[in-house]
Amino acid sequence: MAFCSLVSLFLLLLFTAMVSAQLLSTFYDTSCPNALSTIQSAVKDAVAKESRMGASLLRLHFHDCFVNGCDGSVLLDDTANFTGEKTAFPNQNSLRGFDVVDSIKSQVEAVCTQIVSCADILAVAARDSVVALGGPSWTVKLGRRDSTTASLSTANSDLPGPNLDLSALITAFSNKGLSTTDLIALSGAHTIGQARCVTFRNRIYNETNIDSSYATSLQANCPSVGGDNNFSDLDVQTPTNFDNNYYVNLVNNKGLLHSDQQLFNGGSTDSQVKSYTTNSDQFSTDFAAAMINMGDVDPLTGTQGEIRISCRKIN
């Protein structure tokens, strides 16, 4: 009898340890049943107010996951004695939406105190943003915990920049356990949102694999000197719809960033880009699968890390 209970206890502990090491879509079902609906309605409101916010929230989850895993590190503010990731080159004067995340977090804290991590809020808000802009949905896996650390140097080294060539893009994703298919599908996120002149200036003045009337029209708002922070839409056709037009742009040499056009430039990824131009269902399926893969990158689980009270600072 005692032996049996001991065995059951052992099995229970083993099971708990196994479960805590992975993410589960039902993670908050009993501990915070209103978490997901609270996040969703806050995201809907924010996107209704400004459609670009959907893009900005999606990008936050990406920049979180690519720096030591999806652990909310991207949200930490610098202080006198702590250096976060917000001043990394790909983030500074670029990432936005932090106030919206604060607002979502305080609404979630109001329904359940210190249960839902900032890292999970970013993952759910990314999905809800895509849906709010007409894109595909997927089931978000949950149970990530928040870091008590951040890494400025990893943010600078691991976040891919707009001047990368195809091989470097493939490597940057492969370093996170993501495939070339994931890279191509996830890059379809650039069907929404905007980029600053400084990120595409060289492309529109110096590159030849760009539609010339597209380049000329971009030059009006992005001079060869100055106007660094002037914006252009990443998708010249439907910048506030989550659709497959990003790929249609690429096959027409209308990728905004050098890195975008690298995906359709006579190389190994051309065929997948081309297939997404005519098969938007395949893009939707692959994008959703790739977002789940990205959300699985090195999460903190179980008793690792913490549940932050404010997403901007460690408890």
Ligand code: HEM
């Ligand atoms: C493949 C490598 C990638 C590179 C080199 C890249 C680079 C960039 C750059 C340079 C910008 C403009 C930033 C600025 O002007 O301040 C941008 C914007 C954006 N990126 Fe990416 N990105 C990549 C992949 C991704 C992925 C995987 C996602 C999400 C799944 C994503 C989502 C976005 C969104 C939504 C915006 C617009 C944000 C806004 O309007 O606030 N990007 N990206």
Ligand SMILES: *[C@@H]1O[C@H](CO)[C@@H](O)[C@H](O)[C@H]1NC(C)=O
């Ligand atoms: C770091 O700074 C914060 C205020 O920004 C302060 O509350 C905290 O005590 C400081 N920690 C250490 C170890 O100095």
Ligand SMILES: *[C@@H]1O[C@H](CO)[C@@H](O)[C@H](O)[C@H]1NC(C)=O
């Ligand atoms: C075009 O390329 C040249 C040579 O690399 C560079 O010096 C120049 O700054 C580039 N022009 C723009 C507008 O980026």
Ligand SMILES: *[C@@H]1O[C@H](CO)[C@@H](O)[C@H](O)[C@H]1NC(C)=O
């Ligand atoms: C930046 O954009 C604004 C608004 O489109 C435009 O009027 C301005 O000339 C641009 N700045 C530069 C330096 O071109």
